[in-house]
Amino acid sequence: MTQYNVRLDAFEGPLDLLLHLINRYEIDIYDIPVAKITEQYLEYIHTMQELQLDVASEYLVMAATLIAIKSKTLLPKHEDEDYVHQLEMDMEEDPREELVRRLIEYRKYKEAASYLREHESKRSLTFSKPPSDLEHIESKQEPVNPVSNITIYDIVGAFQSLFDKKRTKKTPQTKIDRQDIPIDKRMREIVSELRFRKGRQTFQNLFPYSSKDHMVVTFLAILELMKTRQIRCKQSENFNEIVIDLMEEDIS
Missing domain, CATH: 1.10.10.580 (Structural maintenance of chromosome 1. Chain E)
Known part of the structure; x- marks a missing residue:
């Protein structure tokens, strides 16, 4: 099949995809189950690649970040005090904390952008000019x-x-010519x-x-x-x- 690449503006970035998954599965943004969210994120990336959609490198960077966070959260606990002390020094904070901070900040800006778009739309309906005869102007519908x-x-x-x-689904075994x-x-x-x-x-x-x-x-x-x-x-x-x-x- 001839390769056919599609890139859509609706894909706003990896943080947008993560927020979509968090909302879809009703996940607490302050307590993200990294294993589950990583699995769902990678499934979406795999599907996008199978569809030959143009997956930007930032999506793959986020996938690597999620895998790294997941691996840190799965590190085994050791009894050795020196090792634990060193591990605590290397991981002074929850490895998810930086991701949560970025998601909250992104969500804040996204909500602000939505609020501004809504008010821009309302403001665009307001005019301050004397009445005019507009019957000769053909009305145009807003794009759907x-x-x-x-x-x-x-x-x-x-x-x-x-x-x-x-x-x-099980399909009958048969041989057909590729078309x-x-x-x-x-x-x-x-x-x-x-x-x-x-x-x-x-x-x-x-x-x-x-x-x-x-x-x-x-x-x-x-x-x-x-x-x-x-x-x-x-x-x-x-x-x-x-x-x-x-x-x-x-x-x-």
């Missing part, structure tokens, strides 16, 4: 957010879960299926085949359709089925 109330990590997580389910599937062709197929389904389909039902190549191409096609604002993804609440909607202007 293609990922609505979910994040790109939710999309990757849904694909990861779907991929694991497909992989565990590359162009991304643009799969995009057209998805749009056609959505039109046939009156503009809506579940994320899972867009993956009819368990072939890894077909699943990866389908996922990349969905990402590209989101990027070009031809579709949008919605989720009624956390852990519910993700629904794909065709944008109104694309529904014939």
Whole structure:
């Protein structure tokens, strides 16, 4: 299959991914279970690499940091007093403390940015000028957010879960010829299926085949359709089925 690299602005960095995992699994940010969070983080990185997404080096640096912290927390306890004293000198603080500090600081700035964006949006609706006749001006709709109330990590997580389910199913043993599937062709197929389904389909039902190549191409096609604002993804609440909607202007 021809390599197809995708980089999305929705990936804001490794701290953003860690915060997503902490919120998703309802983890206390002041008492992070390093083993669990490291395992989940590495699963996401592995899935992103399998999808040939452009994983920035900062994600890999954070993965190495998590593994280092995990190894420190798993160091065996020794009775030798000199060794314990030396170990205490080397580890005067919880190895997670620096990571927690960075996460709290990042979350603070992220919440501040969200607050400022909200007020910027409200302020943009306020004008101070004399009334004018605007009937001749054609109204323009605000661009629709293609990922609505979910994040790109939710999309990757849904694909990861779907991929694991497909992989565990037993499939009949047969030999078929390898056939590359162009991304643009799969995009057209998805749009056609959505039109046939009156503009809506579940994320899972867009993956009819368990072939890894077909699943990866389908996922990349969905990402590209989101990027070009031809579709949008919605989720009624956390852990519910993700629904794909065709944008109104694309529904014939």
